[in-house]
Amino acid sequence: MFAVFRDLIRYNLEFAIGLVLVTIVVIFASLSFFSPVDTTLIYMTMPDMPPSTQYWFGTNSRGQDMFWQLSTAFKNSLIFGFTVAVLSRIISITVGLLSGYIGGWVDRVLMFINDIFVAVPIFPVLVLFYFVLRSNMDAMTLALIMACFGWPYDARLIRSVALGLKHREFTRHAVFAGMSTRKVLLEEHLPYVMPIVFATFMNNMLWSIGLEVTLAVLGLTNINTPTVGTVLYWANSHSAMVVGVWWWIVIPVILIVMTFLGLFLLAVSMNEYIDPRSRLRRMGA
Amino acid sequence: MQGYLIFVGKRLLQLFAVVFFGVSATFLVTHLSPVSPVEASLGRMTARSNFSPEAIVAMREALTDMYGVNEPLLVQYWNFWVRLLQGDLGPSLIAFPTPAMDLVMRALPWTVGLLVTSTLITWIVGNILGGLAGYYQNSKFLKAFGIVAIGIQPIPYYIVAFILLIIFGFVWPVLPISGGFSMTVTPGWNWNFIASVLTHAILPATSLVLVGFGGWFLGMRALVSNVVTEDYVTYAELAGVNRNTIVGGYVIRNALVPQLTALAMTLGGVFSGTIITEQVFNYPGLGSLMIDAVGGGDYSLVLAVATVSVTAVALAIFIVDLMYPLLDPRVRAE
């Protein structure tokens, strides 16, 4: 395992860069656990200070130190996005692979449910949940609800790949090698859909973070909890771009781009690792 | 042929079921929401004027009566279906007594026009580039390009939109930044109008494409990575088949089916509109209609949008399912 890791770093520049990017962001986000300031408070410092040695990322118009603000925001958003993505991945992989592999009425029922979830507009549902739960609507609950809506697209995508895998000889071979359905799905088919899982993982994370932004803007989440969404929401409502408080926007954008580029590079190199054939392709085919 | 018809029939049943359950779910969701359309209307009518408390009470009663919201949920549900089957979604409550469907139909062409076009462009661009990037995994250019695509994708949409707005609306004001068409043209099938609609759509569409294609890019790249190692690709390469043909006809084509399903679903989903585009570019559409409807507790309008959207999604999936055998000749109709 260690050797794999070492070789990934050594031979795969993408992996190394991706790892560095993601590590930086994760460390940055983890710093929020040691934040010396309460990031929900406003007017704790001079507003609108550009980045300096005192305030590395400057301060915003609400008098908050952007360093800690962003650190907490990234912690919250990453945890949120990850939770949604992981949960909905679990559902979509399970449904997609099962549906494709087992077929028949299981497939029909699952796809039926799937289609309903695709078809029902998520927005009124979120609003309803908001009104019903109100202040009990915390990030985790929201993540759970969104996970329930984040899987069906990808489940269909995975299913369509799984449909092809079902008829491949190696699946039958695996069955006769005594592998259980779970094993067949997880060990034989899952690697095939892993590239899709990675890709949809990122898309889903973006979707959830984006939807969180929209909800924040509409006042359906607590905008005083720092998240990437609320940071940008506040920047926007203080016309930060117009006024020239660029660091309020540019720094979070750079960080989020770093996060996703890093994840992308990691995903690409993981895909290569999973598929030994593409590993070879990169060696200069 | 007969077998296929049976398949179509079964699938059609499923379509109806999806629409039924989807619409019912939305019905339930909206009617469980505590936002009261009466209060919302009342608030709008009485805001900033000095209505006496008695007058407000009287109005509340009148509105409650008029909107028929005092009936039991089951009765409302039954009435809803009875009306829906007659093609009537009832009056909008925030715009009482205008039929909700009228409001939807007015916003529909804009949203659908803008979103369908930009989604298609996004899909095509994303898939072609994703296919290329997945195939030429060592190409420096495509790698760089992939990084740019992946780099743009996570930038929050309104920031991208804002940058476009500043660049093409202010710094170099060559494109209109508001509305669906200019005030100086007459809607209709005349060139001025069409040109105006097109120029007004450029910025919103570009912003949508910019942030949107990364997702397809990622998806396609991932799908392609399974295909490039297939024997038929290797063989075509060995035979010196034109690279473009390999990418298009061999690699992308084989990875396309799942992306088509996703496209269908996305296209179905455009019927819920995009709130932020509509706000930033003042573009008419369903997104903000939906927000207004939800905010105003306007069940009828939410349901009208939802019904259109649910039907569109279900139909899109249905069509793709029917086309599956065409897209992938190997597929056996079950």
Next chain:
Amino acid sequence: MTTLLDVRDVSKRFTMGGLFGRKQVDAVMDASFSLSAEKPEIFTIIGESGSGKTTLARMILGLEDPSRGEILFRGQKVDRHAGRAKRLEFMSNVQPVFQNPFEAFNPLKKIERYLESTARRFLHTSDKAAIDRAMDEALQKVGLSLREVRGRFPHEMSGGQLQRCAIARALIPNPPLLVADEPVSMVDASLRMSIVNLLKSLRDDLGVSVIYITHDLATAYYISNRLIIMQRGRIVEMGDARTVLDNPEHAYSRLLKASVLSTDDAGAGKLGTDPDMLRLANGSVGQAGRLIDRADGRSVRVYESV
């Protein structure tokens, strides 16, 4: 006499295509035969490409439901949808060697996984050493070793190596019935002999019955007890292997035998086929006919018009 495997009037029809054209393929039509439990034998299936051999094998393995007829293994219906325990029980008794070794292994996974899983599941052990031993033994039987195979991905192996791995895997549970679909198509003559000899000794020493699907009439003659010859989904001739092959009766069987290349006139470049034979053999295609039992124990399909 109890039967090990009873194939009763089995047919399989596939439906292909979609929107416009729909095609029905009768892959197997009314196939019947049975294997006895007491007398292990090598039962060979020979036939045209696409005549339904693999389909028949799949149905026996319970991977495909027959459209008609039924298949019984030890008196129990072979059922794709049986419970997991039952299926496992069945699999420990019947093991396949799949036709295309390039397809039979997941290209993303190491080959040893299949062997390991088989050993773990059917030898009911989770002792690493025991599993390794079982794997190595099986691989040795086909001229490989665990050392060579371990850590390798399918694309790192030659076709023959893969095919041998597939055979080795099927041998691990010591099943009473082996369904081998062209198990030696990709190995050299020498290895082919050793594998064929292996099948033979499995039968003779361990009482394993083998359903042996092949295009190689010579090895079929060499090891099999009985054989069937298939053409377009139909069994056209069935009986004792040597009886049939020494003196084939059905037109297609005869064509088959005549088409076997011989090394006798090596370098002479004789590749012609007798057109009359070809015509006769093709003449029976599409006709139902009837299987008639002959005195020498074989059955031959005859056609009214012929």
Next chain:
Amino acid sequence: WGQEAEGTAPDLAQFPRNETVIVHNPEGVIRNPSWFNIWVNGGGGWSNGLHQLTMDTLWFIDPDAGVPEKSENAIYYSLASGPWEYNDDFSEMTVKLREGIFWSDGVEFTADDVVFTVEKQRDTPGMTWSGAMSTQVAEVTAPDKYTVHFKLKAPNSRFHTVFSVRWNAAWIMPKHVFEGVEDVLSYDYNPPLSLGPYTLHSFDPNGTWYIWEKRADWDKTTMALVGEPKPKYIIYRNNISTDNRLIEMRNGNLDMIHDLSPEGTFSIMDQDPQVQGWFPGFPYAHPDPTLVMAVFNHQNPLFADKRVRWALTLMLDARAMSMASYRGAATLSAISVPPTGTHPRDYHGPLQDYLVNYELDTGTRKIKPYDPNIGTQIAEMVRPQFGDAVPTDEDAIRNAFGYGWWKQDIAAAEELLTAAGFTKNGNQWMTPEGQPFQFSVLVPSEGVVNRLGVIIAQTWAQNGVQASAEVSPDIWDRTGAGDYAVEIGWAVETWGGHPDLSFFLDSYHSEYVAEPGATQPARNWMRWKNPGLDTIIENIRAIDFNDPKGTEYGHEFVKLHLDDMPNIPIMAYNVFSIQSNRYWTGWPNADAPYANPVTNWSNGKYIFTQITPVEGAS
């Protein structure tokens, strides 16, 4: 596209900028753009020019001073030729109408129109003013063509306000159109007739713009009394995002903006010298005649004790609130009257001494909590950033930043809480029942009030009260239903230009306070009941609108409010309405406060009579 637009295709030359004013309509996209029946809520726009340019009714009361000489005490006699006339017990009202006023189709406006308007709405539930008419009007008649006579169901000295436009009022319907309409509730009134100086030219079927054209016979409307409106065309358009508005104004495609963020305003002021706000310098914004306050729910036992309410008041820091919400651009008010329009003259100025000397008993000592210099302090705080734009003159500072507010006095607040039986456990206040003093503060989902609410909750939290801001998109529903503890919003809204307080005060009467859980009508969201208050209200009901005693009662109310502190008045709701002098000039401002510049107010039409095109601008 839904429908063909009205009129033919105008080409660009048809709207030369020296003839056209472009106004921002804050309503957002209008859902049902072809709906002009303002008497029914059909999803059409109101502030899209419809009620500003085509509607008229008996009187207008400007929230600011009104055009000099054309108005009296900010009151315009519009369709009425003079003031309202009540009988002695205010149970009947007679109105004399103006002669020579014509609808845009050439039909003359008469008393029949007024009678029709009242009767139609009274008899058709669901129309906008039907509640107002049906609960009050017993009979309406037209003794002659230019006189209307109302018999009321109960005496009401403020009945005329139903027909007095502040933001809007019961607009008069054209009888000759509506009498032929079978179902008024589903009639879209497209194209609308106009009783004002403009008529509909064309509009966007998607509801994002409306173009209005000046009537050739504009002098046959009440606008003739004020002057000729200058623009030939007025375009109302919706620009939803702030950035979009800013760019459009800088590109010369917008002359009046309804509202911006404070920061957006500061930046455009900084970059575009042609743009102006209400105040020539900081804080630029126009104070609305609405008062933003922290509203307590009096049916919540936590806030039953006025010492608690006062304690919470004294915990607040006016400077922090001003900075956090408006970045200093707030106009503070310590009393329950907004510091806008003519109110400083009538209330804030006269009551200043009273406030300075106001004593509060904390239970252990007496303090004077008022700080008349807060405005100066805030001015000093923002001066480093805005420099010369910040006024230095004391009067100007008072107008812009308010007359003063309470000093933050934590010690006094703690004494008050202790006196009320609260105890402090570490840094946490506990109620007399031993529970943590904990509640949530309802704030709207965006804008300056949201920012204000957040800092208020935060300040309380920092001082040991577990208050947390809760964003609520349905804040109206919840305050109405009493489903909240503290809300940041307004329960006070006045005429602005007129000292009468009945606009909000009448509904404060205890008879209207709803049971817990039931919806509270009109403004008394805090459900405050006070016998003294009822007396004041009844006194006001008994005198005429223009009776000078009204102001005295107003002062009484303010004092009562101070003693009881039922909600905490904080600041005017300042609107960052700005105008561009690029093509048009002569906009109202603090120096020439002849009209409220906020674009959705229907009084705004007076502005169009006062502006002039800029020479050589287009």
Next chain:
Amino acid sequence: MTLENNPEILKVENLKAYYQMNYFGVSREVRAVDDITVTMRKNEVYGIAGESSSGKTSFIKVLAAAIRPPLRVVSGTAKYSFSSGAIDVAHATPDEVEAVRWKHLSYIMQGSMSVLNPVRRIGKTFHDFAARPLGLKGKAFEDRVVAHLDRLKLPPDVLRAYPHELSGGMRQRVTIGLATVCHPEFIIADEPTTALDVVVQKEVLNLIRDIQKEMGASVVFVTHDMSVHANVADRVGIIYAGRLVEEGPTREMFFAPKHPYTAHLVASLPRIGDTQQRPALEGRPPNLADPPQGCRFHPRCPLAIDICRKEVPPLETIGPDHRTACWRWRDVAPLVHATQPAGVMA
């Protein structure tokens, strides 16, 4: 018939091609092609046989210029002399290779049943593969393809079919058609008939032979089926453990092999009507990652002596066109007689 005097078209010299990997914690070197020198002539069919995993496919991949990592040419050359010029495919640039592909050099991959794009109609595939090298368009191209298919006994209909609609034999023929439609000078085929029944196999072989004759092309093909070599090849080369151990005219190879492995291979063939127990080779095929010293066959060779264990036997020419790499080739003949069933030599 002898082709001895035909001009050379391919000259392989000291070719070494190894699989080299050092990645993800695994490092491995497989010497799949180890020092092969061989010459092929114009208009010749050269059959390659050998043990499974002895490096046949690897060798042929080099010849087809299908060298992809981890396969690397370590040393040696593989030079073609095409009518258009000479090219060393072991070291040519992709562009150079591109220029000769299909026009001069075509390749039928192992497992050729699955080399057709499942979602492309055969006609399209033909177009992809052959239109450019042929330089034909539209009708002219189609006519040419139809004519070629006709020669392969395929109806023109197949152009409109998808691969899955064809039987295995048809697909195999399509692949052959693809490889031959441009009349290349050199055709490389890796087990082209493995999956076919004997009837179809015979047809297909017949076809390859016919086309080769007609076009005057050279064919090198790999198969395990010695009877196929016997009937198709002009010369046969035997590869054992990455080395060419013997090559010679087909007849001689079958009737007078001069290497014990060849002898064994020929002898191990069973025939119909023959049930005699046939011995398989003792021992296992050598592991190419760690091949034995000296002659690589020695651990399994009945004739092995000391020298065999120490020194690598050179490839000696022992007759016209006949070369062998065995220290004891002179002693092989009795072996043949000992293992071959009676009557074979007749």
